[in-house]
Amino acid sequence: MYAIEATGLTKSFKDTTAVDGIDLLVEEGELVAMLGANGAGKTTTLMMLLAVTEPDAGEIRLLGHRLPDERVRALEQVSFAASYLDMPYRMTVKQVLEIAARIYDAPRSRVGHVAELFGVERFMKRTRAQLSSGQKTLVGLARALVNRPRLLILDEPTASLDPDVAQRVRETLRRVQAEEGLTLLVTSHNMHDVERLCRRVVFLSRGRIVADGSPGEIAAHFGSDSLEDTFVKVASGGEAR
Amino acid sequence: MSLRRVGAVYRRHMYVAIRSFPRILDTTMWPFVDLLLWGLVTVYLRDQHVRLAAPVSFLLGGLLLWDIVFRTKNQVALPFIEEAWSRNVILVLASPLTATEYLSGAMLWGLTTVSIGWGLMAIAAWALFAFGVFALGPPLVAFMLALIVFGVALAMFVLGLLLRFGEEAEIMAWGLAFMVLPFSAVYYPVTVLPGWAQTIAATLPTSHIFGAMRTVLAGSPAPWEQLVIALALDTVWLAAGFAFARHMLLTLKRRGYVTRFI
Numbered sequence: 035m036y037a038i039e040a041t042g043l044t045k046s047f048k049d050t051t052a053v054d055g056i057d058l059l060v061e062e063g064e065l066v067a068m069l070g071a072n073g074a075g076k077t078t079t080l081m082m083l084l085a086v087t088e089p090d091a092g093e094i095r096l097l098g099h100r101l102p103d104e105r106v107r108a109l110e111q112v113s114f115a116a117s118y119l120d121m122p123y124r125m126t127v128k129q130v131l132e133i134a135a136r137i138y139d140a141p142r143s144r145v146g147h148v149a150e151l152f153g154v155e156r157f158m159k160r161t162r163a164q165l166s167s168g169q170k171t172l173v174g175l176a177r178a179l180v181n182r183p184r185l186l187i188l189d190e191p192t193a194s195l196d197p198d199v200a201q202r203v204r205e206t207l208r209r210v211q212a213e214e215g216l217t218l219l220v221t222s223h224n225m226h227d228v229e230r231l232c233r234r235v236v237f238l239s240r241g242r243i244v245a246d247g248s249p250g251e252i253a254a255h256f257g258s259d260s261l262e263d264t265f266v267k268v269a270s271g272g273e274a275r
Numbered sequence: 276m277s278l279r280r281v282g283a284v285y286r287r288h289m290y291v292a293i294r295s296f297p298r299i300l301d302t303t304m305w306p307f308v309d310l311l312l313w314g315l316v317t318v319y320l321r322d323q324h325v326r327l328a329a330p331v332s333f334l335l336g337g338l339l340l341w342d343i344v345f346r347t348k349n350q351v352a353l354p355f356i357e358e359a360w361s362r363n364v365i366l367v368l369a370s371p372l373t374a375t376e377y378l379s380g381a382m383l384w385g386l387t388t389v390s391i392g393w394g395l396m397a398i399a400a401w402a403l404f405a406f407g408v409f410a411l412g413p414p415l416v417a418f419m420l421a422l423i424v425f426g427v428a429l430a431m432f433v434l435g436l437l438l439r440f441g442e443e444a445e446i447m448a449w450g451l452a453f454m455v456l457p458f459s460a461v462y463y464p465v466t467v468l469p470g471w472a473q474t475i476a477a478t479l480p481t482s483h484i485f486g487a488m489r490t491v492l493a494g495s496p497a498p499w500e501q502l503v504i505a506l507a508l509d510t511v512w513l514a515a516g517f518a519f520a521r522h523m524l525l526t527l528k529r530r531g532y533v534t535r536f537i
Contacts, residue, residue, distance in 0.1 A: 047531055081533060086371040087526040109371040118537045122287070124294040124363040133290075136283035137370055161294070 035098060037062045037185045037217035038083060040164060043092035045078050045241075052078040054241035055092070062097075063186065065211060065218045067228040069261075071269035072237035076221045079238070079246035083219070084114055097184055105275055110138060117171060121162040127173050128158040134254040138181030146175040151206055153176050167194040179210065188220040192227055197264055200224070204231050225262040235261065276369055276379070280372055284380025288354045292388065302388045306396045312403040313338045335406045336488050337461040339396060340418055344459075344481060345452045346392055347426025350385035352433040352448050356440070359442050364536035374524060378434075382427060389423070400464065411488065414497040418484050421502065424509040425480050431516030435523035441535030461485050480505035 038060040045053040053075040060066050070076050081087035083094060085105045094101040099108035121130055131145040149155040152172045157165065165173065171194050178186060186207075192200040206225060210216055222228050228235060228249065235252045237245040245252050245268070249261050258264040279450060290299045317334050327428045358364045370471040400406040409415060429451055436444040458472060459481035465473055483505040527533060 045531065052531075077534075078531065081365075081531065084365075085366060086368045086528065086533050087531045088525075106371045106373060109369065112369075114369045115367070116365070119366055120362040122291060122357070122363055123285070124291050126290075129287075129290045133283050133287045136286070137280055137372060139277075139279060218491065 036095070036220065037058060037064070037097055039093075039095040040079075040083065041093050043094070044081065044090045045075075045082060045087065046090055051241050053089070054081070056238075056241070056243055058236065058243070060217060060219060062217050062246065063211070064234060065214045065232045066220070066234045066236060067232035068071060068219060068221045068236050069225075069228065069265060069268075070221075071265075074238040075241040076238055077189060078241075080114075080187055080219075080221065083187060084112070086107065098231075110181070111184040112187065113138075113178040113183035113185075113228055114189075115171075115174040115191060117193035118189070119120050119174060121165070121170050122171055124161055124164075126159050126161055127154055127165075130173060131158075131177055134177045134180045140181045144180050144182065144231060148179045151179065151210070152176040156274045168196060168199055171195055172199070172203070175206075182214060182215065185217045185219070188218070190222055191220060192222065192224060200227065207231060225260070225265060229261055236264070237264070237268055244268060276373065276375055280376045281380045281383070284354070284372065284377055288357065288381065288384040289387075291357060292384075302392045303395055306346070306392045307399055309338060309342065310335075310396050310399050311403070314400065314406075317404065332406060332492050333489055334462060334493055335400055336408065336411070337485060339393070339400060339408050339462045340422055340485065340488060341456070341459070341481075343385050343389065343393060343419060343422040344426045346389045347385065347423050348429040348433065348452050349449070350388045351382050351427055351430035352385075352437070354381035354384060355434055356442075356445060359412060359437065359445075359536055360490045365533060368533065374521070378520075381431075382520060385430070386423065389426075405439065411491050412497070414487065414491050414499075414502065415499075417502045418488060421480055421505045421509055424506075424513055428509065428512040428516035429519040430524060431513070435461075435516075435520040438520065438523040439476055439532065441532070455479060455481065455513045458482065459485060463488065466494070478508065480508040483508070 035116060036059055038058055040056060040058040043053055043056040056079060066075050068079065078087065082089045085097065087103045088102070096108040097111055101108060115150050116270050128145065131149060132142070135142060135145055146155065152171050152175050154169065157169065162170065171191070175191060192203055195203060207218065208231065211218060220232065233248060235247065236243055237252060245255050247255065251259055253259065253264050256264045256267050258267055313334055320529045358367055400408060411418065433448040434452055436447050458476045458479055460468065460476055461481070465476045465482050465486060468476055487501040488522050490498050
């Protein structure tokens with residue numbers, strides 16, 4: 035079964051085509067990174083996959099449920115976290131996790147479990163103002179896993195984390211993926227993150243998929259030594275070898 | 276519709292409100308200050324033996340009932356504004372919450388705060404100025420219902436504007452009620468208004484309700500036909516409000532305006 039089946043996804047804003055006929059199939063249990071320079075169409079693609087933005091053309095199925103008709107049934111099994119989202123004002127970490135558990139009908143025991151998973155159990159009573167940006171990112175990740183999602187979509191998940199914490203997050207995500215068969219779609223500008231976490235990389239440039247394969251395959255495809263070199267090459271308009 | 280998810284939205288906003296001193300002030304203190312201001316004006320007018328065509332109780336009655344519209348509009352719209360302030364709109368849209376569930380939870384919480392604030396105001400009006408709003412009798416229930424429905428309708432227009440223009444529409448969120456205030460004939464009869472304004476007033480449920488309120492306070496029987504007209508107009512305004520908010524939500528999704536909330 036596919037966790038994501040997107041065919042012919044297209045989205046334009048006025049005169050700009052942000053996403054131009056993307057076809058993306060992600061099997062359940064895959065760890066996929068979506069890379070591309072700023073403006074390549076990553077976030078627009080994610081917003082369409084989450085039914086937040088409607089595509090101009092194309093079809094999306096998440097875990098077999100067609101969007102937007104079966105939006106609720108699909109999104110009950112999907113979660114999302116991003117570096118640009120924040121915690122609500124004045125709510126404690128515990129309350130944020132409890133509300134998420136209620137929205138997704140998750141057992142309350144999951145609150146303690148995910149808090150422990152990301153090491154946020156130490157500041158369950160703190161509010162947004164009492165947390166660093168890295169700690170808030172960890173809370174966002176814990177919140178995203180509270181419903182034991184089958185598909186987790188992350189937009190720049192480790193953007194504000196120290197290297198050691200980012201490393202721990204990657205390990206945690208890999209462990210959850212191995213234990214629960216989670217599907218992960220992640221965007222990142224951190225190539226280190228991607229190489230360590232994902233087995234498949236999808237490169238976007240000007241709204242199109244320009245490469246799709248393992249990090250090694252992608253690098254070879256562009257004649258680069260590393261994913262980072264590939265990123266620079268694609269971002270500056272380089273062609274495949 | 277999932278009642279569990281409705282309850283989650285209710286709790287989410289309750290958690291925020293009970294930890295926020297400014298929010299507690301907004302619910303309790305400002306209505307009280309409003310009441311004090313107008314109450315003292317009525318006391319002054321009474322003490323001066325000013326010859327007025329209308330009893331001063333019209334002012335306090337108008338204030339108390341107008342506050343229902345104003346607060347319902349604010350408190351029902353506030354949860355969504357709160358999501359925008361917290362950069363949380365995308366999480367709401369990307370969750371399994373439906374628009375109906377979100378609005379139901381937000382509305383229930385908004386009406387809870389309106390009830391608390393308005394209850395305190397009514398008690399203060401009775402204790403400080405011997406104005407018992409319950410002297411309006413059974414029509415009071417109909418007045419309140421009609422005003423709450425209109426407040427919710429205004430909140431839907433505010434929500435639509437926020438969805439369309441993002442946080443910059445916030446100023447309209449606070450000001451919308453003041454745009455209908457002059458036409459609602461809260462403190463004066465509709466006949467005071469010029470002809471064109473009377474035409475606008477006739478389309479607002481509020482003008483009918485405040486007219487009915489003055490009739491009741493003057494000791495005449497409740498003009499139920501005015502209340503029926505008000506409730507019928509409410510239905511139209513509410514349907515238009517929901518249609519506008521829904522249209523703006525679909526526009527946001529179609530045109531990708533969600534980036535305004537990032």
